[in-house]
Amino acid sequence: MASRGPSLPRITDVAALAGVSTSTASKALNDTGQLREETRERVRRAAEQLGFTPDSRGRALSSGRSYTVGLITTDSSGRFSIPIMLGAEDALSAGEMALVLCDTRDDPLREQHYLRSLVSRRVDGIIVTGRRTEAREPIDVPIPVVYAFSPSTDPADTSVIVDDHGGASSTVRHLLSLGRRRIAHVTGPATHNSARARAAATIESAGDAFVGEPMHGEWSERWGRHAVDVLLRCCGDEVDAISCGSDQIARGVCDRLRELGRSVPDDLAVTGYDNWSVMALASRPPLTTVDLELEELGRRTAQLLLDAIADNPHPGLVEMPTRLVTRESTLGT
Template identity: 60%
Template structure:
């Protein structure tokens, strides 16, 4: 039924089936005592006309629940919550409701929730994660889309933020600002995001016949590591605060938290940001990016868009057109005064 057509009414179904509207109601709601043949005839008439009396009857007719399960592993959820809310928003626009479940990294709890989703006959499931490291697939026989954390099974449908895109945008922004001696301070090594960001930074610089001024400096995701990394960087460069030539004119950080630690330490060393060293963050986490002195140029992960895309992919799969493999969503450069 398109929006330009008059809605099909119960009286239309009654007229086509040759019964009263009350009998139509009984047949579609499975109440009262009717012959099987009468019930079948009324159902056929309702199907032919596309009659949808209410969500429950709609479910009875289609065996669809118009409900989707949102499974998050993460109770804190700085990354998964925006994804889930973006997905929920897109689902609601399609008149689908979202069941919430948080497994808290507990496999038993995850299995329990998957069973609950199945019992409730959800039409599909969106699984979110805390990092973009691939995760084991869930074992259900309904459509699933993995958002943020991709499935280890390449045949599954996954959507993750495009770290290579974000890193390229940051490096090209620094180059456009005339910076050519760029260092990289990252978080934990051997994480997928860390490897993509460090690798992409080197690759984009190589296209311009440049390279990072030192190998990437990896630690953890804390401000404290950002502060220490500044001293480590200057030491590796044989440099020191107060010199005219510091040996570095930009520091690309792997998160806003790291960048905040870096700007704090540069401030303590009386090294001017961005005049002497430009600093960039990653995540556009407002509390870090805006409170930094100066506020940070950074990359917004567009997690709400990612959640919306996951919902679209799930709706496609529910409609019989599943996606396969990993899809990447673009990131957005946000320019502030740290560059």
């Protein structure tokens, strides 16, 4: 068919085909009023035959709701916000709510523009998400808002975040359960909240088994490779496990260890973080890592927003559990 098809059938077309008045057709399709079942059925058949779809905007206007939620994201690259968005969309669509996407590209002016536009569209609520786990300034709108991944600085807001403490602790407990007793930690910049939180949880969980200081650098494979050189020079055979703050770093660690003739996990066990499949599965060997369960985080965010829209807000911080995924980098083949 051509891009521009015939115009939409109207309720008057349905009424004409069924041989009833427009108001009877409307009652039949909305299951209201007192009509004979036979009449209702005739109208329904006419609607089906014509491909009639009721205009949901009237319902929206009369109910004072738009059945629409806005999603504000600062994360154009999408690594973290995309799964959150898909989870939220999944939960919302089950309730016949539409998700409007607003990508601010980290531009405060763009964010203000989007907020005005969403309010003028009378969206029922807004989800705000970002690429960092640092808390952000709340947005100022007179409708329900839930923050996902990047929490609001205001504790009275509802924010849904990843339990990074639990995630990092789970890798350490796993390494200890495998008999590892000298664990080093290689991670991202000390200026990043996620790197600091994971490092602190690693130190706390490892206790006496922790070696040296957390090694902070870029979130990159290159830093992972370089960190291995630094670590082996300083501590050599003292280390039997390296827990990493990201899968990219862990993949670089594995590559460099292999190049130096060290076996993973026989000589050193390695763990990642994120369960980013393009890294975790392509790594040689594949990585034991922490899945952030971001789709589930998105679903939970949407549910909390639906609650708030229904006048049942849940102020405060919700920490979502992570999931440890074990693979060859700790278990061997």
